[in-house]
Amino acid sequence: MPELPEVETVRAGLAPALTNAVITAVEVLDARSLKRHQGGVEDFKATMVGSKILAVVRRGKFLWLPLELPSGRSGFHQIAMVGHLGMSGQMLLRTPGFTDDKLTRVIVKATAEDGEEIEFRFVDQRIFGSLAIDELIPTADGLPGGFSDGLEIGIDGKLNWWVNLIPASAAHITRDPLDQHFDQKFVLDKFKKKNSGIKRVLLDQQTLSGIGNIYADEALWRSKLHYDQPASSLSSAQARDLLAHVREILAKAVAEGGTSFDEQYKNVNGESGYFAVSLNAYGMTGTPCKRCGTLIKRDSWMNRGSHFCPKCQKLKG
DNA sequence: ATGGACACCTGTGGGC
DNA sequence: TGCCCACAGGTGTCCA
Numbered sequence: 371m372p373e374l375p376e377v378e379t380v381r382a383g384l385a386p387a388l389t390n391a392v393i394t395a396v397e398v399l400d401a402r403s404l405k406r407h408q409g410g411v412e413d414f415k416a417t418m419v420g421s422k423i424l425a426v427v428r429r430g431k432f433l434w435l436p437l438e439l440p441s442g443r444s445g446f447h448q449i450a451m452v453g454h455l456g457m458s459g460q461m462l463l464r465t466p467g468f469t470d471d472k473l474t475r476v477i478v479k480a481t482a483e484d485g486e487e488i489e490f491r492f493v494d495q496r497i498f499g500s501l502a503i504d505e506l507i508p509t510a511d512g513l514p515g516g517f518s519d520g521l522e523i524g525i526d527g528k529l530n531w532w533v534n535l536i537p538a539s540a541a542h543i544t545r546d547p548l549d550q551h552f553d554q555k556f557v558l559d560k561f562k563k564k565n566s567g568i569k570r571v572l573l574d575q576q577t578l579s580g581i582g583n584i585y586a587d588e589a590l591w592r593s594k595l596h597y598d599q600p601a602s603s604l605s606s607a608q609a610r611d612l613l614a615h616v617r618e619i620l621a622k623a624v625a626e627g628g629t630s631f632d633e634q635y636k637n638v639n640g641e642s643g644y645f646a647v648s649l650n651a652y653g654m655t656g657t658p659c660k661r662c663g664t665l666i667k668r669d670s671w672m673n674r675g676s677h678f679c680p681k682c683q684k685l686k687g
Numbered sequence: 688a689t690g691g692a693c694a695c696c697t698g699t700g701g702g703c
Numbered sequence: 704t705g706c707c708c709a710c711a712g713g714t715g716t717c718c719a
Contacts, residue, residue, distance in 0.1 A: 373712055402696080431713075457713055458697080473697085496696045498713060566689060575714080582712050628712090632699085635712065652712090673692075675710080 372455040374546055374580030375623035375645065376635050377431050378517070380461050383638030385426040385519045387463050388435065388490065390483040392422050396476070403475035403494060406452075406539065407502035417503045418451065418478065424532060429516035429549065430579025431455065432540040436506065436532035448506040452537045456498030462491045463638045471640075476501055495634065506535035513551045546580035547617045548624070554613060561601040561609050568604065569597035569676060572616070581616065584629055584652045587677045589616045591651035596685040597669075597676045603687050622648065651677040 372380070396415045398404060407414050420440040427434050427450075434450040453461065462471060466479070466487055476492040492501055509515050514522060515536035522533045545552045560577045561568075571577055572586045581589070590597055592615040593608070604612070628635060628643030631653065636642060646653075650660050655668040659679040669676045 376712065405695085454713080456696090457711070459713095494696095495698065496711085496713095498695065564688085570690085573713090584712055630712095632711085634698095672690090674713095 372431065372459065372628070372635055373582035373585050374431060374548065374620055375585070375626075376628035376643065377428055377433060377455060377580075378548070378624050379628045379637050379643060380455070381426050381428040381433055381517075382519075384433075384461060384463065384490070387482055387488055387638075388423045388426055388480065389519070389521065390422060390424070391480040391488065393418050393420065393478055393480045394487075395419060395479040397479075398476050400475040400497065402497045403492060403500055404502065406454075406500040409503070414501075414503060417449070423451075423480070424530065425518045425521045427516040427518040427532070429536065429540060430543045430546045430575055431582070432516075432537070432543060433461075434504070434506075434516070434537050434540070436530075436535075437503075448531065448535060449503055450506050450532070450537055451501060452504045452539060453492070453501050454499050456494065456496065456500070458495040458634045459499030460491075460493040460634075460636050460640075461638060462493060462636070462640055464489045464491055502539070504537040504539050506532060507538050507541060509534055509536050510541070511551070517549060543575050543579045544577065546620075547578060547613065548580070548620055552578075554610075557613065558606070558609050561604060564601040566601060567598040568595055568601045568612070570672070571601040578616075580620065583674055583676075584649070585616070585619055585623065587652040588619050588650060590683060591677075591679060592619070594682050596683045597671065597678060598685055600687075651679065653677065 396418045398411045401411050404414055421437040424436040434452045436450045471493050473495050474491050474493050478490040480488055482488050514533050524530045557578050564571050569586050572581050593612045623645040626644040629645040630642030631646050654666040656665055662681050664679055664681040667680050
């Protein structure tokens with residue numbers, strides 16, 4: 371479910387509450403949500419409790435919280451709690467005692483920087499998402515691992531230790547189109563080399579990250595491209611146009627708090643985003659194309675759906 | 688390299 | 704009301 375705009379909405383919501391918060395307790399209601407954690411439930415709890423959250427960082431659809439271990443246990447470890455929302459994950463901020471969240475899998479209790487007691491709840495219907503402790507390793511390009519909140523420079527004027535690091539489990543994810551170090555030439559070169567359909571390439575998190583089924587369909591609709599058009603067949607102008615649309619759509623969706631159309635995407639306060647009203651293709655099967663009036667079609671594609679205008683988005687060549 | 692199938696899961700809505 | 708099927712914002716792996 372959540373793609374870059376939804377994950378960024380969550381990140382931006384978590385950051386003010388969790389930065390410099392100290393974890394006091396962890397409750398694991400369903401161990402399957404920790405399946406990507408090497409070491410089991412007790413190990414996860416032992417590492418988390420007492421640690422301080424230094425920031426909330428995002429690349430593509432991955433989020434991580436660099437952790438400062440309590441003194442005496444710090445050693446040389448550079449670690450973070452890595453979270454992924456999968457298809458149905460939510461990260462909610464609650465005050466203790468709030469009881470309305472169904473399908474809660476993990477609760478992290480913490481004392482915020484201002485002294486308030488807060489709860490971070492990981493809610494996930496399908497359990498494709500996960501939380502895990504992971505090692506932070508240097509980024510391949512030596513640049514910041516992801517987007518955070520301008521906390522890169524510490525109070526001493528130096529870069530914080532976690533800035534140019536990335537969780538080992540997310541190191542294969544390339545930069546997303548909203549990353550200030552996004553390498554457009556790298557992506558355009560990949561397009562030229564790939565004969566796969568352009569939608570498949572847009573969804574490949576090792577080509578560019580953050581795009582999922584909604585925003586792929588939306589970007590292709592705006593660019594008048596068919597999902598199976600080979601990436602290598604795009605002209606340079608078409609490829610650049612497509613990336614411009616991708617950026618524009620992602621930025622607009624972030625500004626509107628993401629896309630919500632059921633109970634499966636909510637921000638940290640349990641509220642829906644507003645981008646759904648801007649959708650032109652995704653989920654619009656059978657409604658008139660807003661450009662030409664032809665009915666939007668849904669094709670089964672890669673075990674999911676592809677929504678497009680059969681007239682505006684014809685396969686060419 | 689590339690495409691396809693499938694595994695991991697639960698919940699909802701439509702048709703009969 | 705119940706049952707069955709299709710479908711859902713993702714990722715990783717295995718196989719032709």
